[in-house]
Amino acid sequence: MSSVSFDYIIVGAGSAGSVLANRLSKDPSTSVLLLEAGPEDKSPMIKIPGAFAYFMYSKKYNWQYNAESVADIRHGQPVFCPRGKTLGGSSAVNAMVYIRGHRSDYDRWEAAGNEGWGYDHMLPYFKKSETNERGADDFHGDKGPLYVSNTQNTYPLNECFLKGSVQAGYPVTDDFNGPQFEGSGYYQFTIKGGERCGVSRGYLTPVRDRKNLFVECEAFVDRIIFDRDSDSTEKTAQGVEYTQNGQTFIATARKEVILSGGSFNSPQTLMLSGVGAKEELAQHGIDVVHDLPGVGKNLQEHVDACVLVKSKKKDGFSTSPTGLLKMLPDTLKYMTSKTGNLANSITQAGAFLKSSPEVDVPDIQMHFVPLLFDDCGRDLGLLSGHGYSLHVCVLRPKSRGKLSLRSADPRAPIKIDFNFFAEEEDRKVMVNGIRVARKILATEAFDEHRLEEIHPGPAVESDDALLQKCKDKLGLVYHPVGTCKMGNDPMAVVDSQLRVHGLKNLRVVDGSVMPSLVSGNTNGPIIAMAEKAADLILNPPSNTSAVQESRKTEDVHA
Numbered sequence: 001m002s003s004v005s006f007d008y009i010i011v012g013a014g015s016a017g018s019v020l021a022n023r024l025s026k027d028p029s030t031s032v033l034l035l036e037a038g039p040e041d042k043s044p045m046i047k048i049p050g051a052f053a054y055f056m057y058s059k060k061y062n063w064q065y066n067a068e069s070v071a072d073i074r075h076g077q078p079v080f081c082p083r084g085k086t087l088g089g090s091s092a093v094n095a096m097v098y099i100r101g102h103r104s105d106y107d108r109w110e111a112a113g114n115e116g117w118g119y120d121h122m123l124p125y126f127k128k129s130e131t132n133e134r135g136a137d138d139f140h141g142d143k144g145p146l147y148v149s150n151t152q153n154t155y156p157l158n159e160c161f162l163k164g165s166v167q168a169g170y171p172v173t174d175d176f177n178g179p180q181f182e183g184s185g186y187y188q189f190t191i192k193g194g195e196r197c198g199v200s201r202g203y204l205t206p207v208r209d210r211k212n213l214f215v216e217c218e219a220f221v222d223r224i225i226f227d228r229d230s231d232s233t234e235k236t237a238q239g240v241e242y243t244q245n246g247q248t249f250i251a252t253a254r255k256e257v258i259l260s261g262g263s264f265n266s267p268q269t270l271m272l273s274g275v276g277a278k279e280e281l282a283q284h285g286i287d288v289v290h291d292l293p294g295v296g297k298n299l300q301e302h303v304d305a306c307v308l309v310k311s312k313k314k315d316g317f318s319t320s321p322t323g324l325l326k327m328l329p330d331t332l333k334y335m336t337s338k339t340g341n342l343a344n345s346i347t348q349a350g351a352f353l354k355s356s357p358e359v360d361v362p363d364i365q366m367h368f369v370p371l372l373f374d375d376c377g378r379d380l381g382l383l384s385g386h387g388y389s390l391h392v393c394v395l396r397p398k399s400r401g402k403l404s405l406r407s408a409d410p411r412a413p414i415k416i417d418f419n420f421f422a423e424e425e426d427r428k429v430m431v432n433g434i435r436v437a438r439k440i441l442a443t444e445a446f447d448e449h450r451l452e453e454i455h456p457g458p459a460v461e462s463d464d465a466l467l468q469k470c471k472d473k474l475g476l477v478y479h480p481v482g483t484c485k486m487g488n489d490p491m492a493v494v495d496s497q498l499r500v501h502g503l504k505n506l507r508v509v510d511g512s513v514m515p516s517l518v519s520g521n522t523n524g525p526i527i528a529m530a531e532k533a534a535d536l537i538l539n540p541p542s543n544t545s546a547v548q549e550s551r552k553t554e555d556v557h558a
């Protein structure tokens, strides 16, 4: 088994890991090893924004997780949990919507004791990360690696959605990430010149020739190596053990190991390495390095349900013979000019609205899709019809799920239990959200398109019946977070500098550290968080010692 040494080892080249690799390797005297379980992002399909659904079937570029089945959710079928597995991670397979969330999301983190994570602290990192097509202003940057562009609005149905929102009495906004979050409008996207601009293109490609940055693909990290024999109460992460081409390697970190494997894999790697709830580790025969009960807990997701409407017209997207015929000129247009439907995300318009007048901050997000779209495009029967869908998600779910190990085998996928709708509030927001969606879809703006509502179905009216219909087609927006949450309470996994509590030289930087889910899509927020993390690593706040503050551990298991 060979062993090599670096200053930093980053596990996972996704949205967070790629940002870190870029920023930490800026100084040529600092060596950085970036380990990615998936292959290089060579597939030309990654570049094509309209090829989104292709990756939902790919085992090569997608971990293809499934949540544990629940009898009354999707009729007992497991809920699909795609995650990107290549350079760029989930930013290589996502729908490219660029959203930051509401200012109060970050202020809530700060109020919970996470100093430096409030909105005013985060805004400079959002600006640093982007080059917005609209140019720089108080909210946007024009020099960052991530290109953010306007949609080209390729489907006339999108205009119906915006008109319908106004007719239903809702506001419109020109920039969800600017002064007015609330309203309906066109999304912006991480697309540049008709091609996806994920973090691989934005942050990695421009620096791949750095002599001090070592990127290894198809390199699966099995575990973190600790100085288990040391007498210190705080063990030190010394490196990682990883497998590549059937061979096992050890890489050691002179400064830090940073986990950026995403909200499912980072907690799994911690547990497999002996960091987690000691009772759970014992069940799998894993020696405890540090008893940290919050690992894998506090799982949150944007639960999503939809209203599906069959259309009289055939101007949306469909895999019907007419729809497929229309794709031929689309393909030609894309090949010759990188414009048209294939150059854009399939969801172009959306909204952040209040599910009821009593709510202060929008608590539902909508994605309008000009086709009959469910299960991440995997419901092929639906796709072959003509119609449109309005997806609604609960923005700040109260329910908390958990991850647990299936076995001590690093290749066994983690068990995912979302604990959907455990909280009454989530059920209420979901049902009211569907009513808001129906109100918009029932406006005059859609009259020339509307044939019939096929889901939940016009006869479904009561709260209970609507909730069950939501459950029958329940989906996700693929934003799992919180499983290594930042904080100071006994269930927190990392501190406000993202250092793992009770261990040395180990950080987690990815979606898993969000204490609570932001009100919107998570790629932009995770990239900004990684920008901040890079700053914390390179310029540690002067009042912090290498040894973390000790936390009270009583009541941990309460």
Ligand SMILES: Cc1cc2nc3c(=O)[nH]c(=O)nc-3n(C[C@H](O)[C@H](O)[C@H](O)COP(=O)(O)OP(=O)(O)OC[C@H]3O[C@@H](n4cnc5c(N)ncnc54)[C@H](O)[C@@H]3O)c2cc1C
Pocket (backbone or CB within 6 Å): 011, 012, 013, 014, 015, 016, 017, 035, 036, 037, 038, 082, 083, 084, 085, 086, 087, 088, 089, 090, 091, 093, 094, 095, 096, 097, 098, 099, 219, 220, 221, 222, 260, 261, 262, 263, 265, 266, 269, 477, 478, 479, 480, 509, 510, 511, 512, 521, 522, 523, 524, 526
């Ligand atoms: C289908 C889909 C659609 C989405 N649409 C949007 C959208 O439109 N807008 C938006 O803002 N967000 C969207 N998201 C969410 C967003 O892309 C993710 O929240 C974000 O990319 C997650 O970043 P991350 O760094 O936490 O993890 P990831 O980007 O998932 O990166 C983790 C990386 O670590 C690697 N890895 C994991 N374990 C190991 C290991 N043991 N060894 C080595 N490498 C490992 C993985 O292969 C992966 O490359 C979507 C996500 C999906 C899956």
